[in-house]
Amino acid sequence: MDDGSLPRRREPGPEATKPEQIRDVAMRCFAERGIASTSLRVIAETAGVSLGLIQHYFVTKNQLIECIDRHVLSIFDEALGGQSEVSAADPAADAGGRFAELMYKNPDVMDYIGRTLAEGGAVGSVIFDGLYAISAAQGARFAEQGLVPNDLDPVWANLLPLVLRVGTIMLRPHIERYVDGSLYEPAQTSRWDAAVSRMIREGQMS
Numbered sequence: 001m002d003d004g005s006l007p008r009r010r011e012p013g014p015e016a017t018k019p020e021q022i023r024d025v026a027m028r029c030f031a032e033r034g035i036a037s038t039s040l041r042v043i044a045e046t047a048g049v050s051l052g053l054i055q056h057y058f059v060t061k062n063q064l065i066e067c068i069d070r071h072v073l074s075i076f077d078e079a080l081g082g083q084s085e086v087s088a089a090d091p092a093a094d095a096g097g098r099f100a101e102l103m104y105k106n107p108d109v110m111d112y113i114g115r116t117l118a119e120g121g122a123v124g125s126v127i128f129d130g131l132y133a134i135s136a137a138q139g140a141r142f143a144e145q146g147l148v149p150n151d152l153d154p155v156w157a158n159l160l161p162l163v164l165r166v167g168t169i170m171l172r173p174h175i176e177r178y179v180d181g182s183l184y185e186p187a188q189t190s191r192w193d194a195a196v197s198r199m200i201r202e203g204q205m206s
Helices: 019-033 040-047 051-057 061-080 091-105 107-119 121-144 154-170 186-203
Strands: none
Touching: 019 040, 019 051, 019 061, 019 107, 040 051, 040 061, 061 091, 061 107, 061 121, 091 107, 091 186, 107 121, 107 154, 121 154, 154 186
């Protein structure tokens, strides 16, 4: 997201000619400039391709946005869905660890999510609803394992872990004024994950 500083990422090279490459360039542009403020022409200039090539793959800006949203949610679903070998022993740490790994491996995805949620509108709703569905699926697995108190509010049990995690992304520029280094550095995400997992474990699963 744009925090008033210079863009921290390198500009893509002139070889961004495949639809997946164009999608990724567009995602960075949307994250840095905002969706409403970014035209297909701006994306074409950033990607080093013609506007016609982008429209060959994505006829409209909305089609490009839909492609990005599917890509983003598939990354989250693949990383956070299901169970790992350690989830039964410590499900809160498992879920948090997977999210932390997502953060430092996919900073562009995280910035895109932060921007879309901050801007609101239809795109933000699609992203939030998709992330809520993933959080709800995790909560259902915890409940099936008998890890969640019976009197815990089911809606807020799904919302609060999501707020803790996604809220961190949205507030990244401010958070980085209080921590040493980038939020997306592995050491920093591990520190963040340990704190969030403890809060969830001692609240949601106490």
